[in-house]
Each structure stands twice: as C-alpha cells, then as structure tokens.
Amino acid sequence: MTNDTWTKLREDLLLHVGRNNYLTWIEPLKLTHLAEGRAEFEVPTSFFGNWVQRNFADKIRHRLNEAGIDVSRIDFSVARGAPAAPQAAVQAQPAPAPMPAAAAPRRDDEIASAPLDARFTFDSFVVGKPNALAHAAARRVAEGGPVTFNPLFLYGGVGLGKTHLMHAIAHELQLRQPHLRVLYLSAEQFMYRFVQALRERQIMDFKEMFRSVDVLMVDDVQFIAGKDSTQEEFFHTFNALVDQNKQIVISADRAPGEIKDLEDRIKSRLQCGLVVDLHPTDYELRLGVLQQKAEQYRRQMGDLVIADGVLEFLAHRITTNVRVLEGALTRLFAFANLVGRAVTLDVTQECLSDILRASDRKVTIEEIQRKVAEHYNVRLSDMIGPKRVRTIARPRQVAMYLAKQLTPRSLPEIGRRFGGRDHTTIMHGVKKVEELMATDSQLADDLQMLRRLLQG
Numbered sequence: 001m002t003n004d005t006w007t008k009l010r011e012d013l014l015l016h017v018g019r020n021n022y023l024t025w026i027e028p029l030k031l032t033h034l035a036e037g038r039a040e041f042e043v044p045t046s047f048f049g050n051w052v053q054r055n056f057a058d059k060i061r062h063r064l065n066e067a068g069i070d071v072s073r074i075d076f077s078v079a080r081g082a083p084a085a086p087q088a089a090v091q092a093q094p095a096p097a098p099m100p101a102a103a104a105p106r107r108d109d110e111i112a113s114a115p116l117d118a119r120f121t122f123d124s125f126v127v128g129k130p131n132a133l134a135h136a137a138a139r140r141v142a143e144g145g146p147v148t149f150n151p152l153f154l155y156g157g158v159g160l161g162k163t164h165l166m167h168a169i170a171h172e173l174q175l176r177q178p179h180l181r182v183l184y185l186s187a188e189q190f191m192y193r194f195v196q197a198l199r200e201r202q203i204m205d206f207k208e209m210f211r212s213v214d215v216l217m218v219d220d221v222q223f224i225a226g227k228d229s230t231q232e233e234f235f236h237t238f239n240a241l242v243d244q245n246k247q248i249v250i251s252a253d254r255a256p257g258e259i260k261d262l263e264d265r266i267k268s269r270l271q272c273g274l275v276v277d278l279h280p281t282d283y284e285l286r287l288g289v290l291q292q293k294a295e296q297y298r299r300q301m302g303d304l305v306i307a308d309g310v311l312e313f314l315a316h317r318i319t320t321n322v323r324v325l326e327g328a329l330t331r332l333f334a335f336a337n338l339v340g341r342a343v344t345l346d347v348t349q350e351c352l353s354d355i356l357r358a359s360d361r362k363v364t365i366e367e368i369q370r371k372v373a374e375h376y377n378v379r380l381s382d383m384i385g386p387k388r389v390r391t392i393a394r395p396r397q398v399a400m401y402l403a404k405q406l407t408p409r410s411l412p413e414i415g416r417r418f419g420g421r422d423h424t425t426i427m428h429g430v431k432k433v434e435e436l437m438a439t440d441s442q443l444a445d446d447l448q449m450l451r452r453l454l455q456g
C-alpha cells in the first residue's frame with residue numbers, strides 16, 4: 001500500500017469518527033511503513049500518537065483489514081524536526097483491542113483543572129424544589145455511566161449553586177472513576193489558555209489537550225459571547241468531544257438561547273442535551289441551607305446558642321441568593337462568638353442591618369421580565385424586542401405594570417429596560433393592564449401570583 005492508497009482508505013474513516021476527529025486526528029497521519037503486518041504512521045508529537053493509538057488505532061486497523069491489507073500492529077513515529085517528545089515512538093498494542101481509556105496515565109501536567117473547592121460536594125448541597133432537577137441531572141452525570149444527555153447545561157442567577165454542582169460532579173467522578181480525565185475550568189480560563197496557545201504557537205497542543213479529556217466542564221460560558229475566535233475554538237472542541245461521546249457539562253447565568261452575542265450554531269449545540277434551570281430559592285430551600293450551615297457551625301463551636309426563630313427570620317428576609325445567605329450567617333456567628341452573646345433575633349437585626357435593608361428592595365426589572373416571560377412561556381428577548389402580536393405584547397405590558405408597581409424606577413427608566421421604549425409606551429401599557437384587571441379575572445389571578453413569586 002502506498003501513501004496514496006492510504007489517503008483513499010482513510011476517507012472511509014470519516015463516517016466512523018466524525019468530521020472533527022477526522023480533520024484533527026486522521027487527516028494528518030502519514031503512512032511511512034507497511035510490511036509484515038505492521039503499519040507505521042508519522043505524527044507531529046508523541047502525544048498525538050498516543051491519542052490516535054488509544055482512540056482510533058483499532059478503527060484504522062479494521063479499515064485496513066477490510067481493504068485486504070493484513071495489519072495486526074500499528075506504530076506511530078514522531079516526524080523529524082518536531083518538538084522534542086519524551087518518547088520517540090509510541091507502539092501500538094498487539095491486535096485486537098486498543099488500550100482502554102481507563103488504562104491511560106493521567107497527564108496532570110497538561111490537563112491542569114482549575115482548583116476544586118473541597119466544600120462543594122453533593123453531601124453539602126441542599127436539595128429543594130428549585131434545584132431538584134439540576135441536582136438529579138448532576139448526580140446522573142457524576143455516576144459516570146453511559147452518556148445519556150450531552151451536554152448537561154445548568155443555568156440560573158447569581159449564587160444559586162451552579163459552581164457548587166459542577167465541583168460536586170468533578171469530586172464524585174474523581175472518587176468513583178479516578179482514571180477519568182476530568183477537566184473543569186471557567187470559560188474565562190478557556191479563553192486565557194486559548195489566547196496563550198495562540199501567542200506561543202502551541203495551538204496544536206491546546207487542541208490535543210482539550211480533545212483528550214473524558215469529561216469537560218466549563219463554568220460561566222456566557223463569558224465567551226462576543227469573543228469570536230474563542231467561540232470558534234470552543235465550538236470545535238465541543239464537537240470533537242461530543243463525537244467521541246465524551247461528557248460535557250456547561251454552566252451559564254441564563255439559558256443558551258438568551259445569551260447575547262453567542263453564535264447561533266453554538267446556541268443550538270448547547271441546547272442539544274439537557275438544559276436545566278436552577279430556579280431562585282424558595283423559603284424551604286433557604287431554611288434548609290441555613291439549618292445545614294448552622295449545624296456545621298455548631299459542630300465547630302460547641303457552645304453556640306441560636307434562639308428559636310432566627311433561622312426562619314433570615315430565610316424569610318434574605319431572599320437574594322444562597323451566597324448572601326451564607327455570608328450573613330458567617331458574619332452573625334462570628335459576631336456572636338466574638339462578643340460572647342447568644343444568637344438572638346435582636347443580635348441578628350443589629351449585626352445584619354445593612355444586609356436586611358438591602359434585601360428589602362429586592363425586586364429588579366430583570367427579575368420581573370424573567371418571571372413574566374416564564375409564566376407566559378415567551379422568550380425573555382421578546383420582553384424587550386419589537387414584536388407586537390398579542391401573545392407577546394400582553395405579557396410585556398404585564399411586566400411593565402409590575403415594574404412600575406414593584407420597583408422605584410421612573411417611567412423613562414423602565415422604558416430604557418424594555419428595549420429603549422418611550423415613557424408614554426410604558427404609561428399606556430400600565431394603564432391597559434389596570435383596565436383589563438377589572439374585567440379579566442384570569443389576568444388578575446396571574447398578577448397576584450406573579451407578585452407573590454417576585455416578592456417572596
């Protein structure tokens with residue numbers, strides 16, 4: 001067989017490995033030797049050879065055998081003039097089976113995950129109605145079984161536990177399946193590494209590194225919106241891993257379709273798996289989190305006394321997010337400990353007066369738009385967009401009305417948040433809803449429910 005014959009044969013592999021894998025890993029292979037049942041290919045780096053060996057050698061061998069070329073062993077040799085590599089040649093295992101991924105040595109030097117917070121485990125994650133689905137999906141991924149949905153896309157507002165869940169998945173996978181290469185990083189770190197690789201002309205290494213992981217987790221993906229070449233690279237990495245059936249977990253502060261300046265093809269890819277929302281906390285969840293944290297503090301400082309009703313008071317009053325709730329509790333217990341007082345309601349109010357004041361004015365126009373959009377099942381972008389059809393215009397007017405009622409914002413300010421509309425449009429919307437409420441009981445009910453939801 002000549003290199004030309006190989007060139008023809010290898011194209012059949014396209015169907016078996018997917019286009020991205022083909023372009024990255026198969027096309028660059030150059031056949032340099034074929035005799036006595038042994039084929040040798042030239043590769044740019046030893047890592048490249050290792051990777052092809054582990055993932056595609058069997059398919060290549062199979063394809064050659066099918067074409068009547070008897071090959072039982074495949075070797076890879078690094079092209080001369082390529083960067084120095086620890087091993088000059090990577091030998092294939094004898095046929096039939098390729099080295100399973102499980103036997104691969106860890107390459108911690110290359111696959112530097114962002115540090116994981118040891119406290120963010122499934123054990124310390126309090127499950128309630130608002131996060132039950134996200135928790136169940138994260139658990140499923142953490143079992144490391146067959147990939148059933150790819151990617152898992154977790155989204156939700158600030159401080160609701162997205163990062164916590166991602167770290168919990170990584171911890172659990174490392175515990176259950178230590179051989180897996182789990183790479184967790186923020187989208188910002190992805191961009192940073194990509195730009196660095198471009199600058200240092202190591203883009204091939206970058207690609208190899210990201211395509212060699214078993215589980216890729218990218219936090220806060222909205223960060224790459226509007227960053228064209230990073231998006232492009234992310235798209236290819238994503239596709240290559242999905243083609244290989246490797247699990248991907250992504251988080252963002254909003255749903256894929258709502259991320260502005262994110263390419264449509266990426267949005268649609270992100271929507272292909274399971275998209276789950278971490279909803280804003282409800283009273284029970286907040287109380288659960290407070291009880292769990294209080295228990296931890298009690299264990300640390302044996303003599304901590306917490307008066308009845310304190311945790312309930314905090315769960316009722318601090319509705320912003322779990323991070324703020326935790327911060328409040330830490331401050332409260334530190335204060336009580338330092339001054340040697342029991343944690344009473346008075347102490348709580350004195351010590352947390354600023355946080356309690358801040359959470360009094362809690363409803364924002366964005367929250368109103370989000371809740372109303374969810375309630376009427378319209379897109380968040382339609383709240384600020386130009387569409388005039390009744391099914392969208394009415395929910396938009398409801399949101400305008402609530403913005404006027406529940407926030408201290410002026411009509412021109414509200415107008416700006418609704419896609420730069422004039423204050424007279426807002427006034428008209430508010431009036432319309434007031435009029436309709438008198439006759440339309442369904443609308444009145446909707447408003448009552450939305451109010452309750454928003455005010456917690």
Ligand SMILES: Nc1ncnc2c1ncn2[C@@H]1O[C@H](COP(=O)(O)OP(=O)(O)OP(=O)(O)O)[C@@H](O)[C@H]1O
Pocket residue numbers: 120124125126127131156157158159160161162163164165253289322323326
């Ligand atoms: N259900 C929960 N149970 C226990 N702790 C929680 C829960 N949800 C959030 N937390 C805690 O709240 C804090 C904030 O959570 P996390 O960092 O995961 O938020 P996030 O959704 O990633 O927010 P951001 O977008 O701001 O990064 C963390 O300390 C986390 O442990």
